[in-house]
Amino acid sequence: MYRSKVQGGSVVLVETLSKNFFLYLSKNKVLNKSAKRWGLKLGAAQVVAGVSVASVVKVVKALNEKGLVCTVDHLGEFVLNREEAIESTNICIETLEAIATTGVNCNLSLKLTQLGLDIDRKLCVENILRILEVAKKNHNFIRIDMEDYAHYHQTLEIFRELRRKYNNVGTVIQAYLHCAQKDLESLKGIPLRLVKGAYKEAPEVAYQKKEQIDENYMKLIKQHLLTGSYTAIASHDHEIIAKVKRFCIEQQIPKSQFEFQMLYGFRTDMQERIAKEGYTMRVYVPFGNDWYGYFMRRLAERPQNVSFALKGFFSK
Template sequence: MVEKFSKNFFLYLSKNKVLNKGAKKWGLKLGAAQVVAGVSIDSVMKTVKHLNDKGLVCTVDHLGEFVLNKEEAVESTQVCIDTLEAISATGVNCNLSLKLTQLGLDIDRQLCIDNMHRILEVAKKTNNFVRIDMEDYAHYHVTLEILDELQKKYDNVGTVMQAYLYCASKDLENLKGRSLRLVKGAYKESTDVSFQSKEEIDKNYLAIIKQHLLNGSYTAIASHDHEIIENVKRFCAEKQIPKTQFEFQMLYGFRTELQEKIAAEGYTMRVYVPFGKDWYGYFMRRLAERPQNVSFALKGLFSKK
């Protein structure tokens, strides 16, 4: 009961625009610096280089969720382009992740699509890949529609499937052969569209991972759950699925020893590295996922730095 209240509380806070605005003034306080790699492209490139040196590959995400006008969407698009160019210039092993709302989806759908075309052209030119992060269910279907439209022209773009959605397995069939990141899901959704219990979500998560792998599709397993990770390793060994067909993904700042262990075993281990001033919503969802993460906030709050 306490854990459920904690999750709902932090998810509620994550959508508070007033607190998000204030968070930009606070800087990376409340422990966020432990899970967000600075606010600039230079700072995140240094972090990525450090992770690469440890045998880890990365994907970076310029955080931004409360985009309210065309100018902000264009600015976010330019940061994505600048980030791709910085990745190319520094030679780090890194992809780009982004959210469609960041590019203006809630303002104008065509604006968002045009911005994605600009980004994907640069990604194509620099031989890179762009992952569209899946947002809440209100944006689910339009994200898949835009992905389908983009993939008619580009083969360097993919998205995310969330295991807590009832429709995940069915929609996965329509995405056969496409590169997908598979996650449990981090938003609060109603019983009309999603599983609610951890047991049901975990069961469906393993099921869609195996489904996508058996379809011969490239699969990114984004989880910090060591039991699920070991289950996937055994399954791939039994089915003789090559390590080149899948990768594991974890968030920057979490389970770093396990990340390095997986990489040392010869698996691709990709670290999701967020950066930027708009860190508030991302950080609140991390606190919602695991009550233990609240310790990050307490350490940051009482830090003298």
């Protein structure tokens, strides 16, 4: 209804302002602290699977029963002391043990900042090594999520160090970054999640126009697939998904070499349809009381998400 009233450039302007607004809110430490006291309100309960390990395992089990596999993420941002970093590490380990005990089809995603990257690099590395050892023992896989550009090079540097010893770890490449193709080439053969990118970055380091980002995204997907590398395509864009399907059929790339990924709570009908078509469909399931930054970035990505959140809030 709103789009019918605003045409052309005005729509783009409104969407840009909306995105910038929610990205700004996502970095507000005061609001983040307050959000922990609110609980999963403002619609967040629709996209965050509770605050405990038990709650997220319950959600994963239900998704598995629908033919969907998962990756879970214990949300954590603005980790500014050693105690919080160690606590986050322990929860990641607890999550891996719960996955192994219950037998759910699921792996683990995490951010290096929640393990102490902004406090002490050595501490962060020690924490991720603890997690990787537990994952290795339980035959599980760890995905290191990519964060904003300020942490980009550090994340890749640590990731490359980890890959020298562990093959059960992957990371993420963001298509909106100018350096994405170069870094993708250097990670040939490594399982990667490819995304468009969800942070607000400067024009000097990232494409700003949707058309450019989409074009680069498809280029990266094709490039990684053609090297024989396992590729996770994380997108809710049905056009992108259709293009990937056609490309893989044309190039005779087996379904076992790639998977689609979507966020918990979004486009659930499409998720189940993709799984029924015989593709691996992995759902990214976040949990924990530090949900605020994640939720704000989801609202920033698409204007439709705002009405989705409000609908959930007022239906309570």
